[in-house]
Amino acid sequence: MDTVGRRKFLGLCLGGVATGALAAIIYPLFRYLAPRPVDGSADKVVIQLKDVPDGEAKFFEFAGASAVLVNKRGGGLVALSAVCTHLGCIVQWEKDKQDFLCPCHGGHYTPDGAVVSGPPPKPLTKLPFTVANGAITIG
Ligand code: FES
Structure with missing residues (x-):
């Protein structure tokens, strides 16, 4: 027992x-x-216009992915997904050339996200934004 x-x-x-x-x-x-949880707080991102000087780009997180706001040299704002449309690497802003380079396979994009050269099959995805009182609201 x-x-x-x-x-x-x-x-x-x-x-x-x-x-x-x-x-x-x-x-x-x-x-x-x-899957990683999507940060719901990033559905709208506010960036002050003074934080993105002429010819510069500012990267940020938007809806769980990398995004970028470009203040094009000579004028004009563009908000884009920073995820390369080839295999998903994060593009880099080349200030001196005023274009985006994807470091993975050498894809090039214009400041508006159009493909210039390399393997990317599509332009970078544009993100909607509004400008009011010196603040840019993306999303
Ligand atoms: S992942 Fe960007 S060019 Fe291949």
């Missing part, structure tokens, strides 16, 4: 350890594979 009680106790302990070890393996795997 005493032996059966010890066996049962050891069985319960081993079962608990095995369950804990399994959870320690599965939980990180689940976190890695699960």
Whole structure:
């Protein structure tokens, strides 16, 4: 009777350890594979016009992805997704050339997001924005 009680106790302990070890393996795997939550607070982004001088670009997070606001040299604002339409790398602003370069495969885009050269199949996605009182609201 005493032996059966010890066996049962050891069985319960081993079962608990095995369950804990399994959870320690599965939980990180689940976190890695699960889609990242979209930050709902970034549905609208406000950027002050003074923070984007003429010819400059400002990168920001918009709806869970990288985006960019360009104050084109000589005038004109453009808000774009900064995600390359080829394989999804984040484009870089080349201030001296006034264009976007994708560092992954050398795609080039104009400040308006049109494809100049390289493998991107489509222009960068334009984002809607409004300007009021020196503030640009994207989204
Ligand atoms: S991912 Fe941008 S050119 Fe390939």
